[in-house]
Structure formats: structure tokens, C-alpha cells
Amino acid sequence: MEILISILFLLVLLLVTNVLAHYIPFIPIALIQIAVGIFVALVARNFTIEIESEWFLLLFIAPLLYYDGAHFPREQLWKMRLPILGNAIVLVLLTTIIGGLFVHWMIPSIPLAAAFALMAILSPTDPVAVNGIAKRVHIPERIMNLVRGESLINDASGLIAFKYAVAAIVTGYFSIQSATTDFLYMFFIGALIGVIGSLALFWIRLHLRRIGIDDVTFYVLLQVLTPFTLFFLSEEVFHASGVISVVAGGIITSIIKEKAQSIIAQEQVVTQHVWSILTFALNGIIFILLGLMLPAATNAILVSEEIHNSVLIVYIVVIGLMVLFIRLLWTMLFSLLDNKLFKNNNISTFKDHIITTLVGVRGTITMVGILSLPLLTNRGELFPERQLLLFLAAGVILFTLVMATIFLPLLSTQEPSQPSNLMHEKRKMIEHAIHSIQLETVEENAPIALSLIHQYNAMLINIEQEQSDGAFQTYRQKILAAREIGLKLEIYYTNQYMAMHGFNQSIQQEVNFILKERRDILNNRSFTLLKRRLRFVLRERKLSKLPVHVLEQINQFKKDLTDFVSSSIVKHVQETNDYPADIAQRVEMYYRHLQYSSKNKVDDSKREEIKEHLALIAIEAQRSLLNEWYRDGIINNAVSKELRRFVNNLESVILLEEE
Numbered sequence: 001m002e003i004l005i006s007i008l009f010l011l012v013l014l015l016v017t018n019v020l021a022h023y024i025p026f027i028p029i030a031l032i033q034i035a036v037g038i039f040v041a042l043v044a045r046n047f048t049i050e051i052e053s054e055w056f057l058l059l060f061i062a063p064l065l066y067y068d069g070a071h072f073p074r075e076q077l078w079k080m081r082l083p084i085l086g087n088a089i090v091l092v093l094l095t096t097i098i099g100g101l102f103v104h105w106m107i108p109s110i111p112l113a114a115a116f117a118l119m120a121i122l123s124p125t126d127p128v129a130v131n132g133i134a135k136r137v138h139i140p141e142r143i144m145n146l147v148r149g150e151s152l153i154n155d156a157s158g159l160i161a162f163k164y165a166v167a168a169i170v171t172g173y174f175s176i177q178s179a180t181t182d183f184l185y186m187f188f189i190g191a192l193i194g195v196i197g198s199l200a201l202f203w204i205r206l207h208l209r210r211i212g213i214d215d216v217t218f219y220v221l222l223q224v225l226t227p228f229t230l231f232f233l234s235e236e237v238f239h240a241s242g243v244i245s246v247v248a249g250g251i252i253t254s255i256i257k258e259k260a261q262s263i264i265a266q267e268q269v270v271t272q273h274v275w276s277i278l279t280f281a282l283n284g285i286i287f288i289l290l291g292l293m294l295p296a297a298t299n300a301i302l303v304s305e306e307i308h309n310s311v312l313i314v315y316i317v318v319i320g321l322m323v324l325f326i327r328l329l330w331t332m333l334f335s336l337l338d339n340k341l342f343k344n345n346n347i348s349t350f351k352d353h354i355i356t357t358l359v360g361v362r363g364t365i366t367m368v369g370i371l372s373l374p375l376l377t378n379r380g381e382l383f384p385e386r387q388l389l390l391f392l393a394a395g396v397i398l399f400t401l402v403m404a405t406i407f408l409p410l411l412s413t414q415e416p417s418q419p420s421n422l423m424h425e426k427r428k429m430i431e432h433a434i435h436s437i438q439l440e441t442v443e444e445n446a447p448i449a450l451s452l453i454h455q456y457n458a459m460l461i462n463i464e465q466e467q468s469d470g471a472f473q474t475y476r477q478k479i480l481a482a483r484e485i486g487l488k489l490e491i492y493y494t495n496q497y498m499a500m501h502g503f504n505q506s507i508q509q510e511v512n513f514i515l516k517e518r519r520d521i522l523n524n525r526s527f528t529l530l531k532r533r534l535r536f537v538l539r540e541r542k543l544s545k546l547p548v549h550v551l552e553q554i555n556q557f558k559k560d561l562t563d564f565v566s567s568s569i570v571k572h573v574q575e576t577n578d579y580p581a582d583i584a585q586r587v588e589m590y591y592r593h594l595q596y597s598s599k600n601k602v603d604d605s606k607r608e609e610i611k612e613h614l615a616l617i618a619i620e621a622q623r624s625l626l627n628e629w630y631r632d633g634i635i636n637n638a639v640s641k642e643l644r645r646f647v648n649n650l651e652s653v654i655l656l657e658e659e
Contacts, residue, residue: 010285010288010289011281011285013033013036013040013288014033014281014284014285014288016036017029017032017033017036017284017288018284020032020036026409027405028401028404028405029284029287030287030363030401031401031402031405033284033287033288033290033291034287034288034290034291034294034398034401035291036291037287037288037289037290037291037292037293037294038291038292038294038295039291040292041291041292041293041294041295041296042295054235056364056368057231057242057368058228058231058232058235058242059282060282060285060286060364061155061243061364061365062227062228062230062231062242062243062246063224063227063228063246063278063279063282064279064282064283065152065155065227065243065246065247065250066227066230066246066247066249066250066253067227067250067278067279068148068152068247068250069152069246069247069248069249069250069251069253069254070250070251070253070254071250071254071628072145072148072149072152072250072251072254073145076145076149077145077149077251080145080146080149082338083146083334083338084146084149084150084152084153085153086330086334087146087150087154087330087334088149088150088152088153088154088157089153089154089157090330091123091150091154091326091327091330092120092123092124092154092157092158092161093157093161094326094330095119095120095122095123095323095326095327096116096119096123096161096165097116097119098326099115099118099119099122099319099322099323099326100112100115100116100118100119100120100165101115102319102322103115103118103119103319103322106315106318106319107315107385107388109384109385109388110384110385110388110389111169111384111385113165113169113174114165114169114383114384114385114389116161116165116168117162117165117166117169117373117389118370118389118392118393119323120158120161120162120165121158121159121162121365121366121369121370121393122319122323122362122366122393122396123154123157123158123161124151124154124155124157124158124159124362124365124366125147125150125151125154125360125361125363126151126361126362126363126364126365126366139355139359139408140352140355143352143355143356143359146356147359147360152247153243153244153247155243155365156186156187156241156243156244157183158365158369159243159365159369160182160183160186160241162369164179164182166373166374169377169383169384170374170377170378170383171377171378172377172378172379185240186239186240186241186244187240187241187244189234189238189240189241190234190238190240190241190242190243190244190245190248191244191245192248193230193233193234193238193245193248194230194234194244194245194246194247194248194249194250194251194252195248195249195252197226197229197230197233197245197249198226198230198248198249198252198256199252199256201222201226201229202253202256204222205219205222216270220270220271220274223253223271224274224275224278226249226253227246227249230242230245230246230249231243231245231246233245234246272620273620276624276627286363286364287363287364289364290363290364290367290397293367293371293394294367294394297367297370297371297390297391297394298390298391298395300387301387301388301390301391302391304387307388312391312392312395313395315392315395316391316392316395316396316399317399319392319395319396320395320396320400320403323362323396323400324357324358324360324400324403327356327357327360328353328354328357331353331356331357332350332353335348335353351411354407354411355408355411358403358404358407358408358411359404359408360400361397361400361401361403361404362396362397362400363397363401366393366396366397367393367394367397370389370390370393370394371390373386373389373390422639422642422643422646425629425635425639425643426643426646427460428625429622429626429643429646429647430456430459430460430622430650431460432621432622432625433456433618433619433621434453434456434457434618435621436617436618436621437449437452437453437456437614437617437618438453440614440617445610445614448610448611448614449614451611452611452614452615452618456618459650481583482583482587485579485583485587486569486587486591489565489568489572489587490515490565490569491515493564493565493568493569494511494514494515494561494565496568497561497564497565498511506546506550506554507553507554507557509542510554510557510558511561513535513539514558514561516535565591566591569587569588569591570588570591573587573588573591574588619647619650622647623644623647626640626644626647
């Protein structure tokens, strides 16, 4: 019962901190959550949460790293592989060794191995915290990709270095050869388990589908359980790195999703929703737990009379500056080596190096790792300076967060996007919706899907018109060009069809009427519209005088002619390169719509059901894209609100109005 109450209490605190963040947006939400956790821990003295590092890594770190691995742009991961590996491995070792020597020199009471352990657990960066800062200030995309990429790996390297430093204190033995061998084993076996495990789970999903299990919720749950399964197998069965395993598994899952989109498309909307809720809750609870742990972890050293509190604060500031200084030196050195040895043409300024340094904030991995320090060594002695190490680690976490909060906004030169000018974002969201509908389009729902796409294209026209009259006219000219090309092809293939079949005078007149309508529809002058209306009335009067069997013959002819002309034009456009790509795509879509409209007639109730299903998929795809932009710091809170209103308006238009 106590566990259930604790979980519910943490979720309530999570909601409270998000409300507070809405009213004080200049403070990163991570700091707000830590502050609320500290406040609760100080007020409710009887409320304590014991955290074991093993289950914390399994419950929190595994799913978050899996999600990051699945959503990290692989092109950037490969392109930036050298700086990411440099920061994740070399920088961790430099921070551990240089920082450890410095800490031992400054505080001689801390043994060298304990100093190494402290700096090893301070080496992993926490991108979750910096994401909160990135939402309100502009951080260059390359730097954000770097810190996100290194955080996928340096959790493992930092924890392994910490493990061996602690083992050296507890057992009194350390072997560099054994540590290196174990690191390579844990890294590569962990990656292998992640790859094989993800492929195996995907094969299981396919097999279950083949035997008739089509429950979307079942497969979503299977996906959510994937990181926990991979982490457990890697850590408990093969004694490899669970962190590396879930990262590799996330990347493989992302590749599979792209290659087999048509197979798993139905579950993507639900999966994205579930992961959004899960990552939102886990990210927030992590920092609330951090705040709850800080008072208990630091109380013993603060009330101790051995070291004055002012001296402790100085230690924290000096060690924090040392951590950042080592990161700055490495960043500058690697940039120089990257340009000289690897011929990388990316020019990084000193300001870029400072930003790269500040975004390397420390977080929950550090706190959970340091809390796992044993109380006693194998000889039965107290772990040396354990309380001091806890206090220093907690202090450096807060120091790096505060430094990033203060100085990153000062270094940001780009103003956030203004809500009044969001044409580019709105266009991207509509295009994303169209793409999501295309992924769901099959022959049975093609007429409705194409009609819905046509609605979204009409919205694109409205956006272009809002942007500028010149842009709108350019957009309109492209549409007219596509229709003119289509009309020429219609005339050509209609004449071809007429030459292949002999028809009576009534059908000849109907063909002439259709072609005249196609020509005049491109001309919206008042006289042309009146002429079309008059011609339509005269045609209806003629048709009313014809026998029923002749009308049936005409209707069947029109259907056959539409099928022939539409399919011929679509094939013509696909097989030739006579037209610009964007215009050819418009021509193809228009005639695919005509082609499918004459087939698969659907009753109104079924049509509305299919339309609503496709519209909801498109709307949820837009909201997922919006969440991704906000999470990655591409847009700020004000822009996010404006775009959410835009999506809500789209939803009302699509679902409540007919075209």
C-alpha cells in the first residue's frame, strides 16, 4: 500500500511542477522539480523513498534511453560518431583521471580511488535537464545532437568506470587489463543483445500477426516491454551493459519501423501516445526523486562539525568548475584535431565551445550511482568519506544545472519564433498529416483518403495566401500548370479511346460536353461561369428526353472512359520525366482521385467512419510532431500553444465539415 501511495504522490507532484513551470517559464522545469522534491522532503520528514540503483536503471533509464535511441536521427548519429564517441569514452576517462587527481589533491582525506569514483559518476551528462533549457533558449542543433548522442553511451562508460573505482576501494584490488577487457565485453555484448533482441521481438510480432492476433493494444504493450526485456537480459543473464543494449535496441527498432511501415502503421498512433505519456512521467519523476533524495543524502555532512559548511560550498564550486573546465578543454582540443586530422570543415567558435560545455549538465545517473556506494569495505571498514562524496556529487549536479540556467540564455543570440509568423511550421505539420494519410491509403479507402488529402492541400493554399500574395500566386500557378497538363492528356487519351470504340451521336455529344467543362473549369471569369451554367441546363434537358437504356449506356460509357483516361494519365506521368516532380505529383493525385471515385462506392455512414479514422490518424501525427519539436527545443512554449490551437482548428474543420 505504501508503494502505491508513493507512486500516486509522485504523479501528483509531477502535475504540480508542470503547472508551476507554466507560470515561471524562465526556470527550467528540471530545477523546479528538484526544488519541489527538496521542499517536500524537508516538510514531510516521514516521507522517504529508498532507491536501489539496479531497479532505478531498469525502471527509469532503460525506457528513456530506448526511446531516445529510437528517435535520435541516425544520419546525425553516424555523421557525428567521432565527437560522440570522443565525449562518451575519452572525455569520461579524462574527467575520471584528471578530476580524480585534482579532488584527491584538494581534499587529501578522500582516497585516490574514491576520488576517481566520484569523478567517474560525475562524468555522464543528462540531456533531459538540458532539454528543459533548450525549450526556452536557442541551442544550435549540432550541439544538441552531440549532447544527446554522447548521453546514449556515456551513462554506460561512466557507470563502468565508477564500478571499478568502487571495487578498488572495497576489495583493495584493481587491474587495468581486467577493467579494459570487461568494458569491451560489456559494450559489444550489450550492443549485440540489443540488436538481436529487437530483431527477435519484431519477428515474434510478425509471427503473432500471421496466426491472427491483431489486437493493437497487445503490440503496443509488447513494444513498451522491449527496453525492460533487453536491459534485464543484458544485465542479469549476460552481465553486459544494459544501457548500451537498450540504446542499440532503440536504433534497430527505428530502422525496422521505417522499413516495415505498412506492416506496423496501425499501431504507431497508439504507441506514440503511450510513449509520450511514459516519457513525460519518467522524466519528471526522475528529478522529483532527485530533490527528495538530496536532503537525506546531504544532511549528515551538513550537521557534521568536521568541515565547515562554507568550505563545503567552496569544494562544490571548485569541483563543478573543474568538471566544466575539463569538458571545455576537451571540446576545444577535439575541434582542433577534427579539423586538422579528419578534415572536418565545421567551424566552431569559442562561444560554441562554451555552449557545448554548459549543456553537459549532470543529473540522475550521478545521484543514483553515488547513492549506491556501499557502507562497508570487504575488510569491515567504513567506506571512506561516503557522506562527503554524496554531498559533493549532489552539489555538483545543482551547480551544473544552475550554471546552464544562468549562462545559456545569455549566450543565446537567436530570438525564439513569434506566434504571429508560423507559416513554415504550419506547412510542415500539414505535409506531415498528408504523409500519414498516404501511409494508411489502400484500395478500399483510397477515394476517401484522396478526398481528405485534397482538403489538406486546400489548407496549404490558404497558408500560402496568408504568407504573401506573391507566394500564393506562385502556388496557384503550379496548380493551374498541373491542370493544363492533365487537360491535354485527357483530350489525347479520350480521342484515343473514341478511336478504339465506335459510339452513337448521344455519346459523342456527352464527350464534347465533358471536354468543354474540363477546359472552362480553368477559367473562373464571370462570363465563363454563366456559359457553363447555361450549357449544363441545356444538357440536362436533352438527357431527360432520352430513353432509359440510352442513359444507362451513357453512364456506363462515362465510367469506362473515366477509368481508361485516369489510369492512362497516371501511368503516363509515372513512366515519363516530361514534367517537374511537384507538378507531376499533383497530376497523378488528381487523376487517381477520379479513378478511385468511380469505384468502391461506400455508403454515407461507412464513409464518415473511414474519414474520421484517417482524420484522427493525421491529427495525432501532427500532435506527435509538435510534441517532438517541443521536446527537442525547436519551438518554445508560446509557439507550441499557437500551433496546438492551429491543430485543434484543423481537427474541427476536418471532422465536423464536409469539403
